[in-house]
Amino acid sequence: MTPILEARGLVQQYATGRSLFGKPPSMRAVDGVDLAVREGEILGIVGESGSGKSTLGRMLLGLETPFAGEVRWRGQPMPAPRTDMWRRLRAQMQLIFQDPLAALDRRMTIAAQIAEPLEIHGLMKGAEAAERVAELMARVGLRPDQADRYPHELSGGQRQRVVISRALAMRPKFLVCDEPVSALDVSIQAQVVNLLRDLQEQEGLTMVFISHDLKVVHNICNRVAVMYLGRVVEEGPSGEVFGDPRHPYTRALVSSIPKAGRGLTDRIILQGEPPNPAMRPPGCAFHPRCAIADAACAGEIPELSGHRGRLTACLKQRAIIPATAA
Amino acid sequence: MAFVSIRDLKVSFDGVQVLHGIGLDIGRGEAVGLVGESGCGKSVTWLAALSLLPAKARISGSVRIDGQELIGAPGPEIEKVRGARIAMIFQDPSSSLNPVQRVGKQIMESLRLHRGLKGAMARTEAIRLMNMVGIPSAETRVDLYPHEFSGGQCQRIMIAMALAGQPDLLIADEPTTALDATIQAQILDLLSTIRRETGMAMVFISHDLGAVSAVCDRAAVMYAGKIVESNEITALFAAPRHPYTVGLLDAIPELDVTRARLQPIKGTVPDPKYLPTGCAFAPRCTHATDFCTTDQPELKRQPDSGLLACFHPAGRYKTETLTRREELV
Numbered sequence: 001m002t003p004i005l006e007a008r009g010l011v012q013q014y015a016t017g018r019s020l021f022g023k024p025p026s027m028r029a030v031d032g033v034d035l036a037v038r039e040g041e042i043l044g045i046v047g048e049s050g051s052g053k054s055t056l057g058r059m060l061l062g063l064e065t066p067f068a069g070e071v072r073w074r075g076q077p078m079p080a081p082r083t084d085m086w087r088r089l090r091a092q093m094q095l096i097f098q099d100p101l102a103a104l105d106r107r108m109t110i111a112a113q114i115a116e117p118l119e120i121h122g123l124m125k126g127a128e129a130a131e132r133v134a135e136l137m138a139r140v141g142l143r144p145d146q147a148d149r150y151p152h153e154l155s156g157g158q159r160q161r162v163v164i165s166r167a168l169a170m171r172p173k174f175l176v177c178d179e180p181v182s183a184l185d186v187s188i189q190a191q192v193v194n195l196l197r198d199l200q201e202q203e204g205l206t207m208v209f210i211s212h213d214l215k216v217v218h219n220i221c222n223r224v225a226v227m228y229l230g231r232v233v234e235e236g237p238s239g240e241v242f243g244d245p246r247h248p249y250t251r252a253l254v255s256s257i258p259k260a261g262r263g264l265t266d267r268i269i270l271q272g273e274p275p276n277p278a279m280r281p282p283g284c285a286f287h288p289r290c291a292i293a294d295a296a297c298a299g300e301i302p303e304l305s306g307h308r309g310r311l312t313a314c315l316k317q318r319a320i321i322p323a324t325a326a
Numbered sequence: 327m328a329f330v331s332i333r334d335l336k337v338s339f340d341g342v343q344v345l346h347g348i349g350l351d352i353g354r355g356e357a358v359g360l361v362g363e364s365g366c367g368k369s370v371t372w373l374a375a376l377s378l379l380p381a382k383a384r385i386s387g388s389v390r391i392d393g394q395e396l397i398g399a400p401g402p403e404i405e406k407v408r409g410a411r412i413a414m415i416f417q418d419p420s421s422s423l424n425p426v427q428r429v430g431k432q433i434m435e436s437l438r439l440h441r442g443l444k445g446a447m448a449r450t451e452a453i454r455l456m457n458m459v460g461i462p463s464a465e466t467r468v469d470l471y472p473h474e475f476s477g478g479q480c481q482r483i484m485i486a487m488a489l490a491g492q493p494d495l496l497i498a499d500e501p502t503t504a505l506d507a508t509i510q511a512q513i514l515d516l517l518s519t520i521r522r523e524t525g526m527a528m529v530f531i532s533h534d535l536g537a538v539s540a541v542c543d544r545a546a547v548m549y550a551g552k553i554v555e556s557n558e559i560t561a562l563f564a565a566p567r568h569p570y571t572v573g574l575l576d577a578i579p580e581l582d583v584t585r586a587r588l589q590p591i592k593g594t595v596p597d598p599k600y601l602p603t604g605c606a607f608a609p610r611c612t613h614a615t616d617f618c619t620t621d622q623p624e625l626k627r628q629p630d631s632g633l634l635a636c637f638h639p640a641g642r643y644k645t646e647t648l649t650r651r652e653e654l655v
Contacts, residue, residue: 190590214507214581256508258510270508
C-alpha cells in the first residue's frame, strides 16, 4: 500500500545569529528524517522540546520548505508553495495547534471562524455555509447556541473543539495535530482525545499527532516515531514501542512517566542536560546522556534500521543480537 | 498539633467566592499533594496563606504556623514567615527569576534576607546550594544570568533560592509542568532527595496525579474551591471514593494497558460566579441524585481512612478484603 504521505531525507536548518564575515552559524532542527504515514492511521511523533517535532509537522504540511529532502503526497512531490496546486492540496491538509486561543480570532464569532475556510476556498456561501457550520459544530460537540459566541466566552476545551471543527470544514484527508491537548485539563483532554479517535474511526482521517505526552500518544496513535535532536531514534507500533522500548532514550522516556499510585521506584533518571540543537554532539546525539554508550557511539551516527524486528537507531542494538543469540 | 493548619479559609475576588472554606493540616516533614484542574483554587489557597494575593482579594479564615496566625497578621510578621519558614516555587522558573541579575546574586539576596549572610560567606553558601540542587560546576556558573541556563536548571536555581532560607515548608506550585519528561523526572527526584535530607515538609500542587503520587505521602483533591477528598496516596489511588477523583483517574490514559477509549468527565468545571446550589460536582456526576443538587456535602472523616465530601461515594475497591470491609461499614 502506498503511503498517503511520505517524507524522504527531510532536513531543516535555520541560521542562528549573524556574523559579519562568512556564513552565519546554522542549526539543524530536523536532520534527515524518513517517515511514511499510511492512509487512515494516526502516527504519533514524540520527543522533548527542541527535538524538531513541530518543524517536522510543518514540513509535512508544506508550510515550510525543507532545506533538503522531499515530502510526497500520494506518491507525488509537493507542489511549490503559494501556487494554485498547493492551495488545492492545502485544503486537504490541516493543522491543529496547541493554544486554541492564539489560533482563533478574538474579534470573530466562532460560526464566522468556522465558515471562513469555506469562503476562502470558494466552496460555499450564505445559507449553505451556515448549514455546514451547524453540522461541523454538532460533529465536535458544540451547542448550536454557541455559534454567536466569541472565543473568550468559551472554555479551553470548547475552543479546541472550534479549532478542530474549523480544520474539518474543508473535509481534509490529513491532519497534523501539534500538541492539541497539552493546554487542556485532564478531564477535558480525555474528551478531545476521544473526539480525535472518533474522527479517525468514522471518517477515516489520517493524522500526525505531535505530543510530548506519552500516555496520550499511546492511547491515540497506531504507530509512533520517537525523535531526539532532529532524528527519529525509534519507530514502531505504539503498543510495542511503549510496551518494550528498545532505544535507551525511549526507555528513559517511558520510565520517566510518573504513574498514578507508584512512587519513584524503577525509574531511569537521565543525567545531563536536555539537548540543544545548536550544539549537536558528534556521533549518536544521545551518547552524552546514555548509560550504555561507549567510544564508538561518539564516532558514528547510527541509522534507523531494523534490529530484532524493530526500527531503532542505536549502535548497541546491533551488539545485542549476538548476545541474545548466544 | 499540626505544624501548619488551615481552617475554613475563604477567598473572594470582586464578590466572587473562589475558595469555599479549606481545611488542611500539614505535619512536620510531611509531603502533601494538592490535586485539581485549573481554577479549582489549589494555588490560591497558598497565595492567600502567604498574603501574596492582590489587595482586592477578600480573605477570611485561619492559617496557623506553629500556632502563629498568618491571616490578618501585620506585614513585617508575614515577611518573617515568607521565605524563611515557608518558601514557594512556581511553574515557570524563567519568569520567576530576574533576567538582568546574576543567579548567584539572586540566591545571595535570599541568604542575606533570611540568614543574614554577607560577602564571601553568602557566596560560598550560594555555591553550596547550587551544588546541592545539582547544577554542574557551580563555582564558575554562579555568575551567569538566568538565560544562560536551561529550563530545568532554572527550576533547580529556583529550588536553591527557596532552600536558602532553610524553610520548614516548601510549597511547590506545578514545579514540573513546564518541563520535559526526562527533566521532570530529575526534578521530582531532586525534590524527594532534598526532603529526605533536610526533613522539611512539602506541599506539591499539581494537576498531574502521577507526579503527586511519586513524591507525596498524602493528597487532597480539590474541586471548585473545596477539598472533596483526601487520603493517603496508596489508598487514594487504589480506592478513590469521590466520583470526581474516580473520574480524574479514569480520564488519564495509562501506558501499560490496551488502548481503550478514555472515560472523560462530561461537561466542564463550573463558573465560580454561578456555582450550583448543591454539590458543585453534581451536574457532572454520574452518581448524583436530586439531593445532591440541593444540599452541599461536608468534608467528613471516613471510618477506614481519609476525608470525603460526597453523599454517594463510589465503592470501587480493588481488592476483595476492602469490599468486605466496606460492607461492614
